Amino acid sequence: MCSGRALRYGGARSCQAQGGPGPCRRRQLLIICLSSAWSVGVWFCYEYSALSLQCLDYSSGALTGDLCEDLCVAQKLVYKHCLYYDRGKKVIQADWRGQPIILKSKKESFSSYQHLSMLEEVETQDIPETELLLMVALEVKNALGLELSNNTMGPLWTRKKGPRWKAQVASMWSLLQQEEYIYFSLLQDFSKHVLRIIGSCGHFYAVEYLTAGHAWHKTLFPLENVMGPSLSGHRSRVRAIIDIALSFLDMVQHFDNDFSHRLHLCDIKPENFAIRHDLTVVAIDVDMAFFEPKMKDILEQKCTGDEDCNFFDCFSKCNLKIRKCGAQRANNNLQVICDKIFRRWFSPNLRGALVSLPLQLQLQKAVQECAQPGHTGATGHQRALKSLSELYHLLRVTQRELQGPE
Incomplete structure (x- = not known):
């Protein structure tokens, strides 16, 4: 295992200021450290050394x-x-x-x-x-x-x-x-x-x-990291979930309408989002996010069936006459968020008696309908707008029902 002393050979001082064979000696010892880390799985040594190499490049004027x-x-x-x-x-x-x-x-x-x-x-x-x-x-x-x-x-x-x-x-x-x-x-x-x-x-x-969400977490996101000890009761947690859900809807509308092209999220899961202290949803991993022009290039591929037109959470339909996937995405960000995030939240088990049963059932139904794969073109767009509007309304009504002390 690499010692702390070996790690420090990749340290912060300028190699050139040391004179003599110092830089070569440091890099040699650093390579030994890296080899040890790789062979025994010492991740700390390996990652620390990566930053040490960064500093060697900085000292040499490369970066x-x-x-x-x-x-x-x-x-x-x-x-x-x-x-x-x-x-x-x-x-x-x-x-x-x-x-x-x-x-x-x-x-x-x-x-x-x-x-x-x-x-x-x-x-x-x-x-x-x-x-x-x-x-x-x-x-x-x-x-x-x-x-x-x-x-x-x-x-x-x-x-x-x-x-x-x-x-x-x-x-x-x-x-x-x-x-x-x-x-x-x-x-x-x-x-x-x-x-x-x-x-x-x-x-x-x-x-x-920011702390990322996780599928195994009961509420998908670690609310204890964004809520103080005084807000740790059940009602406060449910209120926070409603606020976060509304922020997800804000994000969907923002990514759909506020840029020169729509921004498509093709890998939607709790691990790729985090929550700030003001309960704003933040996309923390956008490796699989694409603006409309790039999305069309990705989707428009050869196909023999619809399954060939699936690109993670983004998919289109196969035109069997020309054996080519459509350039237009058949689903949308809202549908996937309803399917992978909102389904987990909006069940009676989560809110108990805090929200009236008729409102719970309305919200469940709206989420289920929203999560169903939609249609392409104008019909799909209108359906998404209807789902977005209905969810906004129901979540705000839920907010009002949840007002009051713990």
Whole structure:
């Protein structure tokens, strides 16, 4: 097992400042540490070393970011533990200046991302900003299927120049190869239903810490994390669930109507959402979220039956005459949320006698109808609007019935 001493060899001080063979010695010991971690499954050592390698790259000038100093020099950003690791994707919990945050990266290391070859061809900051903005726009179009104007690139390109300019562009390029980062960045100022980005260092970006839901949890989301001890009674929990359900409806309406294209969620489950203290629903994993143009490209595939047109929680119908899936999604975000989230909540067992039986039955019926696969085209759209309106109404009536002391 790697000792704490071995871990510190990948530490925060500048390798160049040490002189002599220090950098090579550190990297050699770090490789030994990584090998040990892999052979005995010591995840702490492995993940800590990944951030140590990040700091070696920062010290050498290969990457940069507004969190690098806190991570690699001031030690104000401290590793806690790994939350998720699969095929290179990392989700790490850390402590930043006394508050918990999440560090994310789609790939293993900075070198795993496509390199921007033009950076090797220039000695100074000679790449015109217009050319960089065009490259950013092309990358966004490739990732999300959206065409964006230069004046919308602010969250993705900070337009700073200085001694670390090449490292800044290289770091930006690694972040642009992560669709989730692009989503969160572009939607920061437009949506309360996505994670807030705190900063970045190289290919790692930091987002606010929220506890994800889980299918095995009785209420799907750990309400104790967002409710104080004084609000832990049954009535308060039920009120919170109603408020969260209304926030889900707000999110559905927001993703359907408030952007230039509808945003489709193709992996809807409690684990991909979290709840803020004000009971706002937040999408914390949008790897399987697609705007309409990209959604059409994904769905429109060859088929021999409808089952070939299923893409996780998004599906269309197979046109057997031309053996091709329709580009139009046959279901919608609301239908899947009713099926996978609301069905679990709206049963008599959850609310007991707090809500009148006729209202409970109405709400159950509305959820069951909403959860049924709909129709495509105008008929499906009208049906979704009707379900949305009915659920809004019934949930607000439920809110009024639940008013009053515990």
